[in-house]
Amino acid sequence: MAGIVGYGAFIPRMRIRTDEIARQWHKDPGTIRRGLLLEEKSVPGFDEDTITISVAAGRAALDRSGVDPARVGALYIGSESHPYAVKPSGTVVAEALGIGPDVHVADFEFACKAGTEAMFVALCLVESGRVEYALAIGADTSQGAPDDALEYSASAGGAAYLFGRNDTLVDVLATHSVTTDTPDFWRREGAFYPRHGGRFTGEPAYFKHVLASTRALFAKSGLGPQDFRFAVFHMPNGKFPLEAGKTLGFRREQLEVGWIVPQMGNTYSGSSPTGLAAVLDVAEPGDRILLTSFGSGAGSDSFALQATERLVERRTRAPTVRGMLDGPHRYLTYGEYAKVREKIIVND
Amino acid sequence: MRDVAIVAAGMTRFGELWDSSLRDLFVDAATEALDHAGADHLDAVFVGNMSGGLFTGQEHVGALLVDQLGMAGVAAARVESACASGGVALRAAFAEVASGLSDLVLAAGVEKMNDGADVTAVLATAADQETEVYHGLTFPALYAMIARAHMHAHGTTEEDLAWVSVKNHRHGARNPKAQFQKEVTVEQVAASALVAEPLRLLHCSPVSDGAAAVLLCPLEQARRYTDRPVRIAASGLATSSMALANRADPAWLDAVERAAAKAYRMAGTGPKQIQVAEVHDCFAIAEICCIEALGFVERGRGGKAARDGFTALGGCIPVNTSGGLKAKGHPVGATGIAQAIEIFEQLRGEAGERQVAGAELGLAQNMGGSGASAVVHIFERV
């Protein structure tokens, strides 16, 4: 049975508080914080991008797996902020990790679910026997437009999953995906900031797909909310994943560990994958974990997972999500944030 | 090898010379030297120039400038060793005469830095592109790291650095060709803008335009051109690892030590005999490290020399009576020649208010990059 043989994550060390952004736009900080359930978010430096985050997360996944990178037969990076419009992120990441040249590489894109998309394909490739190991990474450094709701949440980070057949840390019990053409959030070629449909991003987009995919997974696997110890959903803000979880019948305790968005923000393709990594950092052998992502445009990927004995010993080989969230970090002023997110016009 | 003498010198003022092009600067300095000597021809010209290409788009400056001098046809070549280009041009001219290849050779240096180039980026080409510049290291950053290594190992202080600038400005105030002819105080240096910690603006030599030239001939022919020739007693050239990271001790300029050893041996002398010296103070810390490597002070003890007056006019070994690179200016390719000119004038008793009384043996030390190349010449009154 194919499963996860290594996992890792990376969250940049700069942060900005919701309050700081709210004050910039003369909004009441308390109202914003309570409305979005966001306290702060991660901010990437000039020297950080989807590629550098993917290398850090990928390296952690390889360290935890103990697998020689030369044996990785496929590498997929899912992001909506690939550094090049044309030239893959995956080739740089592969060379940096010592993967290749006998490797299949592709970049994936599907708004916030490009990461789980990569995970699904990596899993299937290994299951088919076509490759021995496949590495899937979801990472982003997306922009939020000034004075827009998404400016409070768009953050940076990512997680990586190495799939293989033997010595799994986490088994994959079932998967399901749901996709429709729903224009809830998009960015045209050349545009600097994405656009979205406001409240249209809620019920007809996020909730429709997350609920449909998860319910179909329940039906397919014969598992219900009570059979899982943890559930992780895509986290565009603090509220949506809690509401989705509740609607699906999960209790707050099941959602708590993976619900890292109030501190991390929405790392887009890294969002639910990093939430999953936070869960794997503490899960015990036998624990079942539900993962459902959401990508605007729109679609959801669901996974039913189960931790094995091996997870406990292997996870000490790389940093934990909680360790990165609580570890050394620095808060920026809005001016520093605008500079580092290149919202300030400078000469060429 | 024949004995070689310098018989004449010419030099523009150093500074922001907007009205002068690269060609104008060279011609001004060269014609002054030729006129002083009453010379009407040249056998060869060597021009020190770090980067006419990057500063002004012009390479091939040996041929260009000899043409501008009205002497197209004469042997000429440009010599490059970053900031040591002038000193190495002098050595090339010295060897040309000493070997018997030529009898009357102009050793010149010129740099036009103010024609709109990104000076920081151009100067950085003297450093290791792959391992230093790629990572965002600038030229001042390299010397700043040398400074910190020196401070860490030997207790040198930021105030020690400031005293070098203060001393050199005091000297420069007496030099009509200097870019800066005003004194500065330790407080002013300490309050100037940070460039790369601990180096501040007033620890750093300026961006300058300028040219300098000296005329060389065999000593036995010198009286045709002057009654006070100065003999080049020695020339020593050496290198060290290009990257600061690859030096055995980042606070020690071993290229300078090596070049000086060769020069002392060739001249049959030593640091204690030198009475006046021009030393490569591209940054204040460089002077501190250079006087150690030249043997004027013990290794690690260079920090206090300026502050204690050891290297000031009137002190044991006056260093940079011209004002040094700091106050006189540093048009990169011209500096090595300008240093030679200061010693030339000192040994002829023509240094005016900067005169070191009775000076008979002088030294000029020119250095490239963060210390990857160094050239030392020793001069003696005849």
Next chain:
Amino acid sequence: MPSPGYWREIPNRYRLEAGRCRGCGKVVYPARRVCPACRGRAFDRTALSRTATVVTSTVVHVPPGDLLMEAPYAVAVVESPEGARFAMQIVDCDPACVVPGLQVNLEFRLIRREGREGILCYGYKGVPAPQGAEGRG
């Protein structure tokens, strides 16, 4: 930098590939054809650890044009456990904490961009190792 020059340096910039001289054992980074210590010409390929110790450092306040927005930043000469010394930026910390002896972990970062439309150039920067923890190898 134009791309062929950049591409050629990928092994040393992305993977810290160095050469261990077969003659004298010195680890040379980046790899060269001739050993600077013994002039030997035979090397074994090796990679540096992703940790290092600061030897000397500074904080750059006047940067080159393309790093204008990133100044002030700390740079240092560091030494790897294999004895190789090289220069890099030190980031994600107060520049004042970069002093000789500081242990850093090496993280993969975007070093510079060739303007708006040129290539992206990657490499390693140092990040102070967590207090009391060992550097990650």
